[in-house]
Amino acid sequence: MFDNLSNKLDKAFKILKGQGSISEINVAQTMKEIRKALISADVDFKTAKEFTATVKEKALGQEVLTTLKPGELLTKIMKDELSNLMGSEKSDLDLSSKPTIILVAGLQGSGKTTFCGKLALLLKTKFKKNPLLVACDIYRPAAINQISVLSEEVGVSVYKEEENKNPVEIANNAISFAKQNSKDVVIIDTAGRLAIDEQMMNEIGLIKDNIKPNETLFVVDAMTGQDAVNTAKSFNEKLDFNGVVLTKLDGDTRGGAALTIRSVVDKPIKFIGTSEKMDGLDVFYPDRMAGRILGMGDVISLVERAQQQFNEEDARKIQKKIAKNSFGFDDFLSQIQQVKKMGNIKDLASMIPGVGKSIKDADIDNDSFKGIESIIHSMTPEERSNPIILNGSRKKRIADGSGSNVQEINQLIKQFNQMSKMMKMMQGGGASKMMEMMKGNNMPKF
Amino acid sequence: MGVEIVKQEMGSDPASVAFDTLQSAKAKNADVVIIDTAGRLHNKINLMNELTKIKNVMHKIIPNAPHDVMLVLDASTGQNAIEQAKQFTAATKVTSLALTKLDGSAKGGVVIGISDQFNIPVRYIGVGEGIDDLQLFNSKEFVNSIFDN
Numbered sequence: 001m002f003d004n005l006s007n008k009l010d011k012a013f014k015i016l017k018g019q020g021s022i023s024e025i026n027v028a029q030t031m032k033e034i035r036k037a038l039i040s041a042d043v044d045f046k047t048a049k050e051f052t053a054t055v056k057e058k059a060l061g062q063e064v065l066t067t068l069k070p071g072e073l074l075t076k077i078m079k080d081e082l083s084n085l086m087g088s089e090k091s092d093l094d095l096s097s098k099p100t101i102i103l104v105a106g107l108q109g110s111g112k113t114t115f116c117g118k119l120a121l122l123l124k125t126k127f128k129k130n131p132l133l134v135a136c137d138i139y140r141p142a143a144i145n146q147i148s149v150l151s152e153e154v155g156v157s158v159y160k161e162e163e164n165k166n167p168v169e170i171a172n173n174a175i176s177f178a179k180q181n182s183k184d185v186v187i188i189d190t191a192g193r194l195a196i197d198e199q200m201m202n203e204i205g206l207i208k209d210n211i212k213p214n215e216t217l218f219v220v221d222a223m224t225g226q227d228a229v230n231t232a233k234s235f236n237e238k239l240d241f242n243g244v245v246l247t248k249l250d251g252d253t254r255g256g257a258a259l260t261i262r263s264v265v266d267k268p269i270k271f272i273g274t275s276e277k278m279d280g281l282d283v284f285y286p287d288r289m290a291g292r293i294l295g296m297g298d299v300i301s302l303v304e305r306a307q308q309q310f311n312e313e314d315a316r317k318i319q320k321k322i323a324k325n326s327f328g329f330d331d332f333l334s335q336i337q338q339v340k341k342m343g344n345i346k347d348l349a350s351m352i353p354g355v356g357k358s359i360k361d362a363d364i365d366n367d368s369f370k371g372i373e374s375i376i377h378s379m380t381p382e383e384r385s386n387p388i389i390l391n392g393s394r395k396k397r398i399a400d401g402s403g404s405n406v407q408e409i410n411q412l413i414k415q416f417n418q419m420s421k422m423m424k425m426m427q428g429g430g431a432s433k434m435m436e437m438m439k440g441n442n443m444p445k446f
Numbered sequence: 447m448g449v450e451i452v453k454q455e456m457g458s459d460p461a462s463v464a465f466d467t468l469q470s471a472k473a474k475n476a477d478v479v480i481i482d483t484a485g486r487l488h489n490k491i492n493l494m495n496e497l498t499k500i501k502n503v504m505h506k507i508i509p510n511a512p513h514d515v516m517l518v519l520d521a522s523t524g525q526n527a528i529e530q531a532k533q534f535t536a537a538t539k540v541t542s543l544a545l546t547k548l549d550g551s552a553k554g555g556v557v558i559g560i561s562d563q564f565n566i567p568v569r570y571i572g573v574g575e576g577i578d579d580l581q582l583f584n585s586k587e588f589v590n591s592i593f594d595n
Contacts, residue, residue, distance in 0.1 A: 042524035108547065108575075109520060139575070149456075194550040225524025227552035234551075251487040253526035 030074065031056050041293050042256035044229045047263045055081050079290050085259060086286035091243060091268035095127065097214050099178045100185045105204050105239060106219035107231060108192030111247035111273055113143065115219050116189040117150030118273065118281035123185050124156055132183035134174040135160040136167040136207070137191040147189055154278050157183075167191070167203065171211045188213070195234035205238050216241040217270065220257065222249045228257035229264050236265040243270035246284070250274045254293050327420050329384040333376045336369050371404060375412055378402040387413060447577060450476070460484070460496060461503045468507040481512070488533035501538045516569065518544045521554030531560040540564070545583070546572035553592050 031052045038048040059077050094100070102119070106112050116133055123129040133151045135158060137143035144160050151158035159174040171188050178186045190207065193200035208216060218241040220228065235241065246258055249272045258269060269284040376384065378401035383390055390398075395409050452467040464481050471479045483500060486493040504511040517540040519527050534540050543561065545554045548571045557568055568583040 040525055042526070107522065107550070194547070196549075196551050221520075221522070223520075223523045223526040225522060225527075225552070225556060227522045227550070228524075230551040231522070248487065250489075251526065252489045252529060253524070257524065 027056055027059060027074075034078065038256060038259075038293070041254035042223075042225050042228070042260075043293070044226055044256075044260040044264070046229075047260050050263070051081070051085065051259070075294075079287070079294060082259070082290035082293065083287040086262050086289055087268045087284075091270050091284075093215055093243075093270065095123075095129070095185065095214075098184055099132075099175070100215070101175060101211055101213040102185065102187045102215045102217060103190070103208055103211065103213040103239075104188060104217050104219060104245075105190050105235060105241070106192060106245075107194065107221070108140075110192065110219045110221045111245075112192065112219045113137070113146050113150065113189050114276070115217075115245050115247060115271070115273060115281070116147065116187050117154055117156075118278055119271070120151070120156040120187055121154040121278050122281055123187075124154065129185045130183050131156050131185040131187055132174065132178045132181075133158040134171060134186060134188045136170050136174075136188050138165050138167055138170070139191045143189075143191070150278070157181075168207050168210050171207055175211060195231045201234065201238050208239055215243065217243050217245050218267070219245045219247060220261065222246050222255040222257060222272075223251060223253040224257040228260045232261040232265050236267070241267060243268050245269075245271045245273065247273035250280070255289065256293055258289055259293060326385065329376045329379060329387060329416065330381075332416055332419070333373065333384075336372065371402075371408065372412055374402040375404055375409055387416065450474070461499045464500045465503050465507065468504055468511065472507060479511075488530045488537075494533060494537045497534075498537045514542055515540050516542050516544055517566070518546055519554070519557060519560075520552075521545055521547045522550065522552035523554075523556065525556060527556045528560055528563070531564055531566070535564055535566070540566055542567055542569040544568070544570040544572065548591075549573045549579070555592055 034055070035048045035052045038051065039045055043051070055074070055078050058081065059074055093102070104112050104116055104119075120131045120133050123131045133147055133156055135144045135147045137147075144162060148158050148160065159170075159177055161170050161173065164170050167190065174188070175186055177183075188207070188211070190204060191200070193204060195201065216239050218232070218235050218239070220231070224231070232244075244258075244261055244267055246255065246269055249255060261267070262269065269286075269289075272282050272284050274280045274282050375398060378398045379390075383394060383398075390409075390413065392406075395406050398404075399406050399409055452463070452470055454463050454466070460483060467479060467481060481500070481504075483497060484493075486497065488494060501512060501515065515538045517531060517534050519530070523530070531540065531543075543557060543566055545557055545568055548554060560566065561568055568585075568588075571581050571583050571588075573579045573581055
């Protein structure tokens with residue numbers, strides 16, 4: 001799916017390539033492709049249409065700067081516009097009232113209860129608050145149990161009335177309890193409900209009217225499709241919520257629903273859920289989300305980071321060595337260390353467009369180089385600079401020294417040989433050949 | 447409902463729960479065993495491996511078990527459901543689909559693509575929170591409902 005969007009954009013931008021400015025003609029086809037791409041990212045079709053119309057209007061007649069190609073310029077306009085739409089400034093919770101009452105609502109299975117636990121932990125640790133969780137989901141079997149388990153995990157007390165079947169009453173009682181026990185934030189978890197279930201929607205309306213919360217948050221699954229429009233509208237009509245919580249963003253969905261909701265109800269996205277663990281709650285960054293929906297990755301940060309870390313001097317030395325065919329394991333090791341300096345591998349990987357999220361969660365950890373490093377460290381200087389001499393008995397010694405086995409060493413040598421070969425190819429002006437080899441990644445070529 | 451259940455403490459190994467369940471089902475002569483698993487995102491490799499393990503452990507007791515692997519999809523899920531189907535099929539060879547929450551405003555149109563692309567039939571639909579709100583999937587009715595307004 002990911003490659004899909006990059007490919008589409010790629011195709012779209014090919015049309016623009018080599019044109020001096022953006023005109024009505026060259027932009028029309030591109031906009032069509034972008035609209036298709038947005039819809040396949042679960043953006044509502046009307047929202048996608050409006051969005052491309054705005055981008056087109058802004059792009060038309062713009063002179064293309066000498067350093068930018070029209071495609072790049074358009075991407076920039078598009079990303080800026082998308083970030084704009086998502087809300088340019090960060091939106092915090094208003095915690096000034098004592099106690100602050102937060103009502104949490106959403107569809108079934110959207111992640112409300114988990115979010116409540118995460119929010120309680122965040123408020124407790126970062127904001128030094130003394131929150132109270134309230135179990136107002138009286139319908140789902142095990143709902144009260146779930147919030148109790150979570151409250152224990154985050155070390156926050158929970159208010160529950162297992163016999164009471166009236167959520168309005170439970171909420172009211174919980175607030176009095178909070179006042180008596182000097183709790184300064186009350187987080188009310190409610191049952192999941194369908195937007196078209198009139199009775200249930202009236203119930204949540206009644207809860208809201210009774211407790212008059214300071215914040216009403218609408219929790220929505222980031223994987224939601226075209227139905228996000230209907231759901232967000234209905235909940236907003238009933239609750240006029242203050243903010244949106246986007247959950248399950250650790251999946252690989254593009255999350256177009258975020259754009260839909262934002263443009264349909266014009267409420268800020270306040271939090272995003274990024275794991276099942278209780279600390280997996282983040283504030284929302286509009287520009288990152290914009291990049292995610294477009295599948296662009298954060299190329300700029302990646303390039304910046306690489307520039308900071310790759311020492312030009314070292315690079316030149318290595319180049320010389322490759323030219324002289326004397327690239328050895330020592331150089332390999334220093335390459336690895338440079339890559340490591342750039343930071344968390346996972347972070348880096350997720351910045352690459354097209355590759356991005358597909359490997360973000362592929363459980364690559366920073367230790368993945370450890371085995372290689374210890375093998376190289378177990379080699380003598382001679383072996384490092386002249387790998388050809390590695391015979392059976394040497395390999396066995398290295399294996400013993402590094403806690404690995406001969407197969408692993410053979411594998412490393414194979415990788416090393418492939419890498420040196422690739423490097424020589426680049427030296428020989430074969431950079432395009434190299435690109436051919438890496439083509440599987442489908443990076444957008446603007 | 448009056449149906450027997452096998453369970454273990456929270457935090458137990460799910461594959462071993464499945465193993466025990468099948469063993470006890472065999473001993474008690476139960477004719478259908480339904481194994482409910484934890485929800486998981488399809489891009490979490492470890493959790494998907496866990497699912498493969500749960501599946502693999504079953505045929506140690508009953509040779510060709512599980513006889514059906516059902517992927518439950520939420521009707522409100524968008525295009526990401528395709529990726530879900532792909533990954534779950536890779537991990538467990540999904541053999542049928544159940545589409546839930548069709549009583550809402552979501553139409554679940556994405557299953558058409560999934561069913562076609564992976565050649566997996568939609569077997570059941572969920573149309574309410576009640577225990578009897580499960581219906582057999584009817585393709586004609588489903589298509590009609592997509593074009594209803």
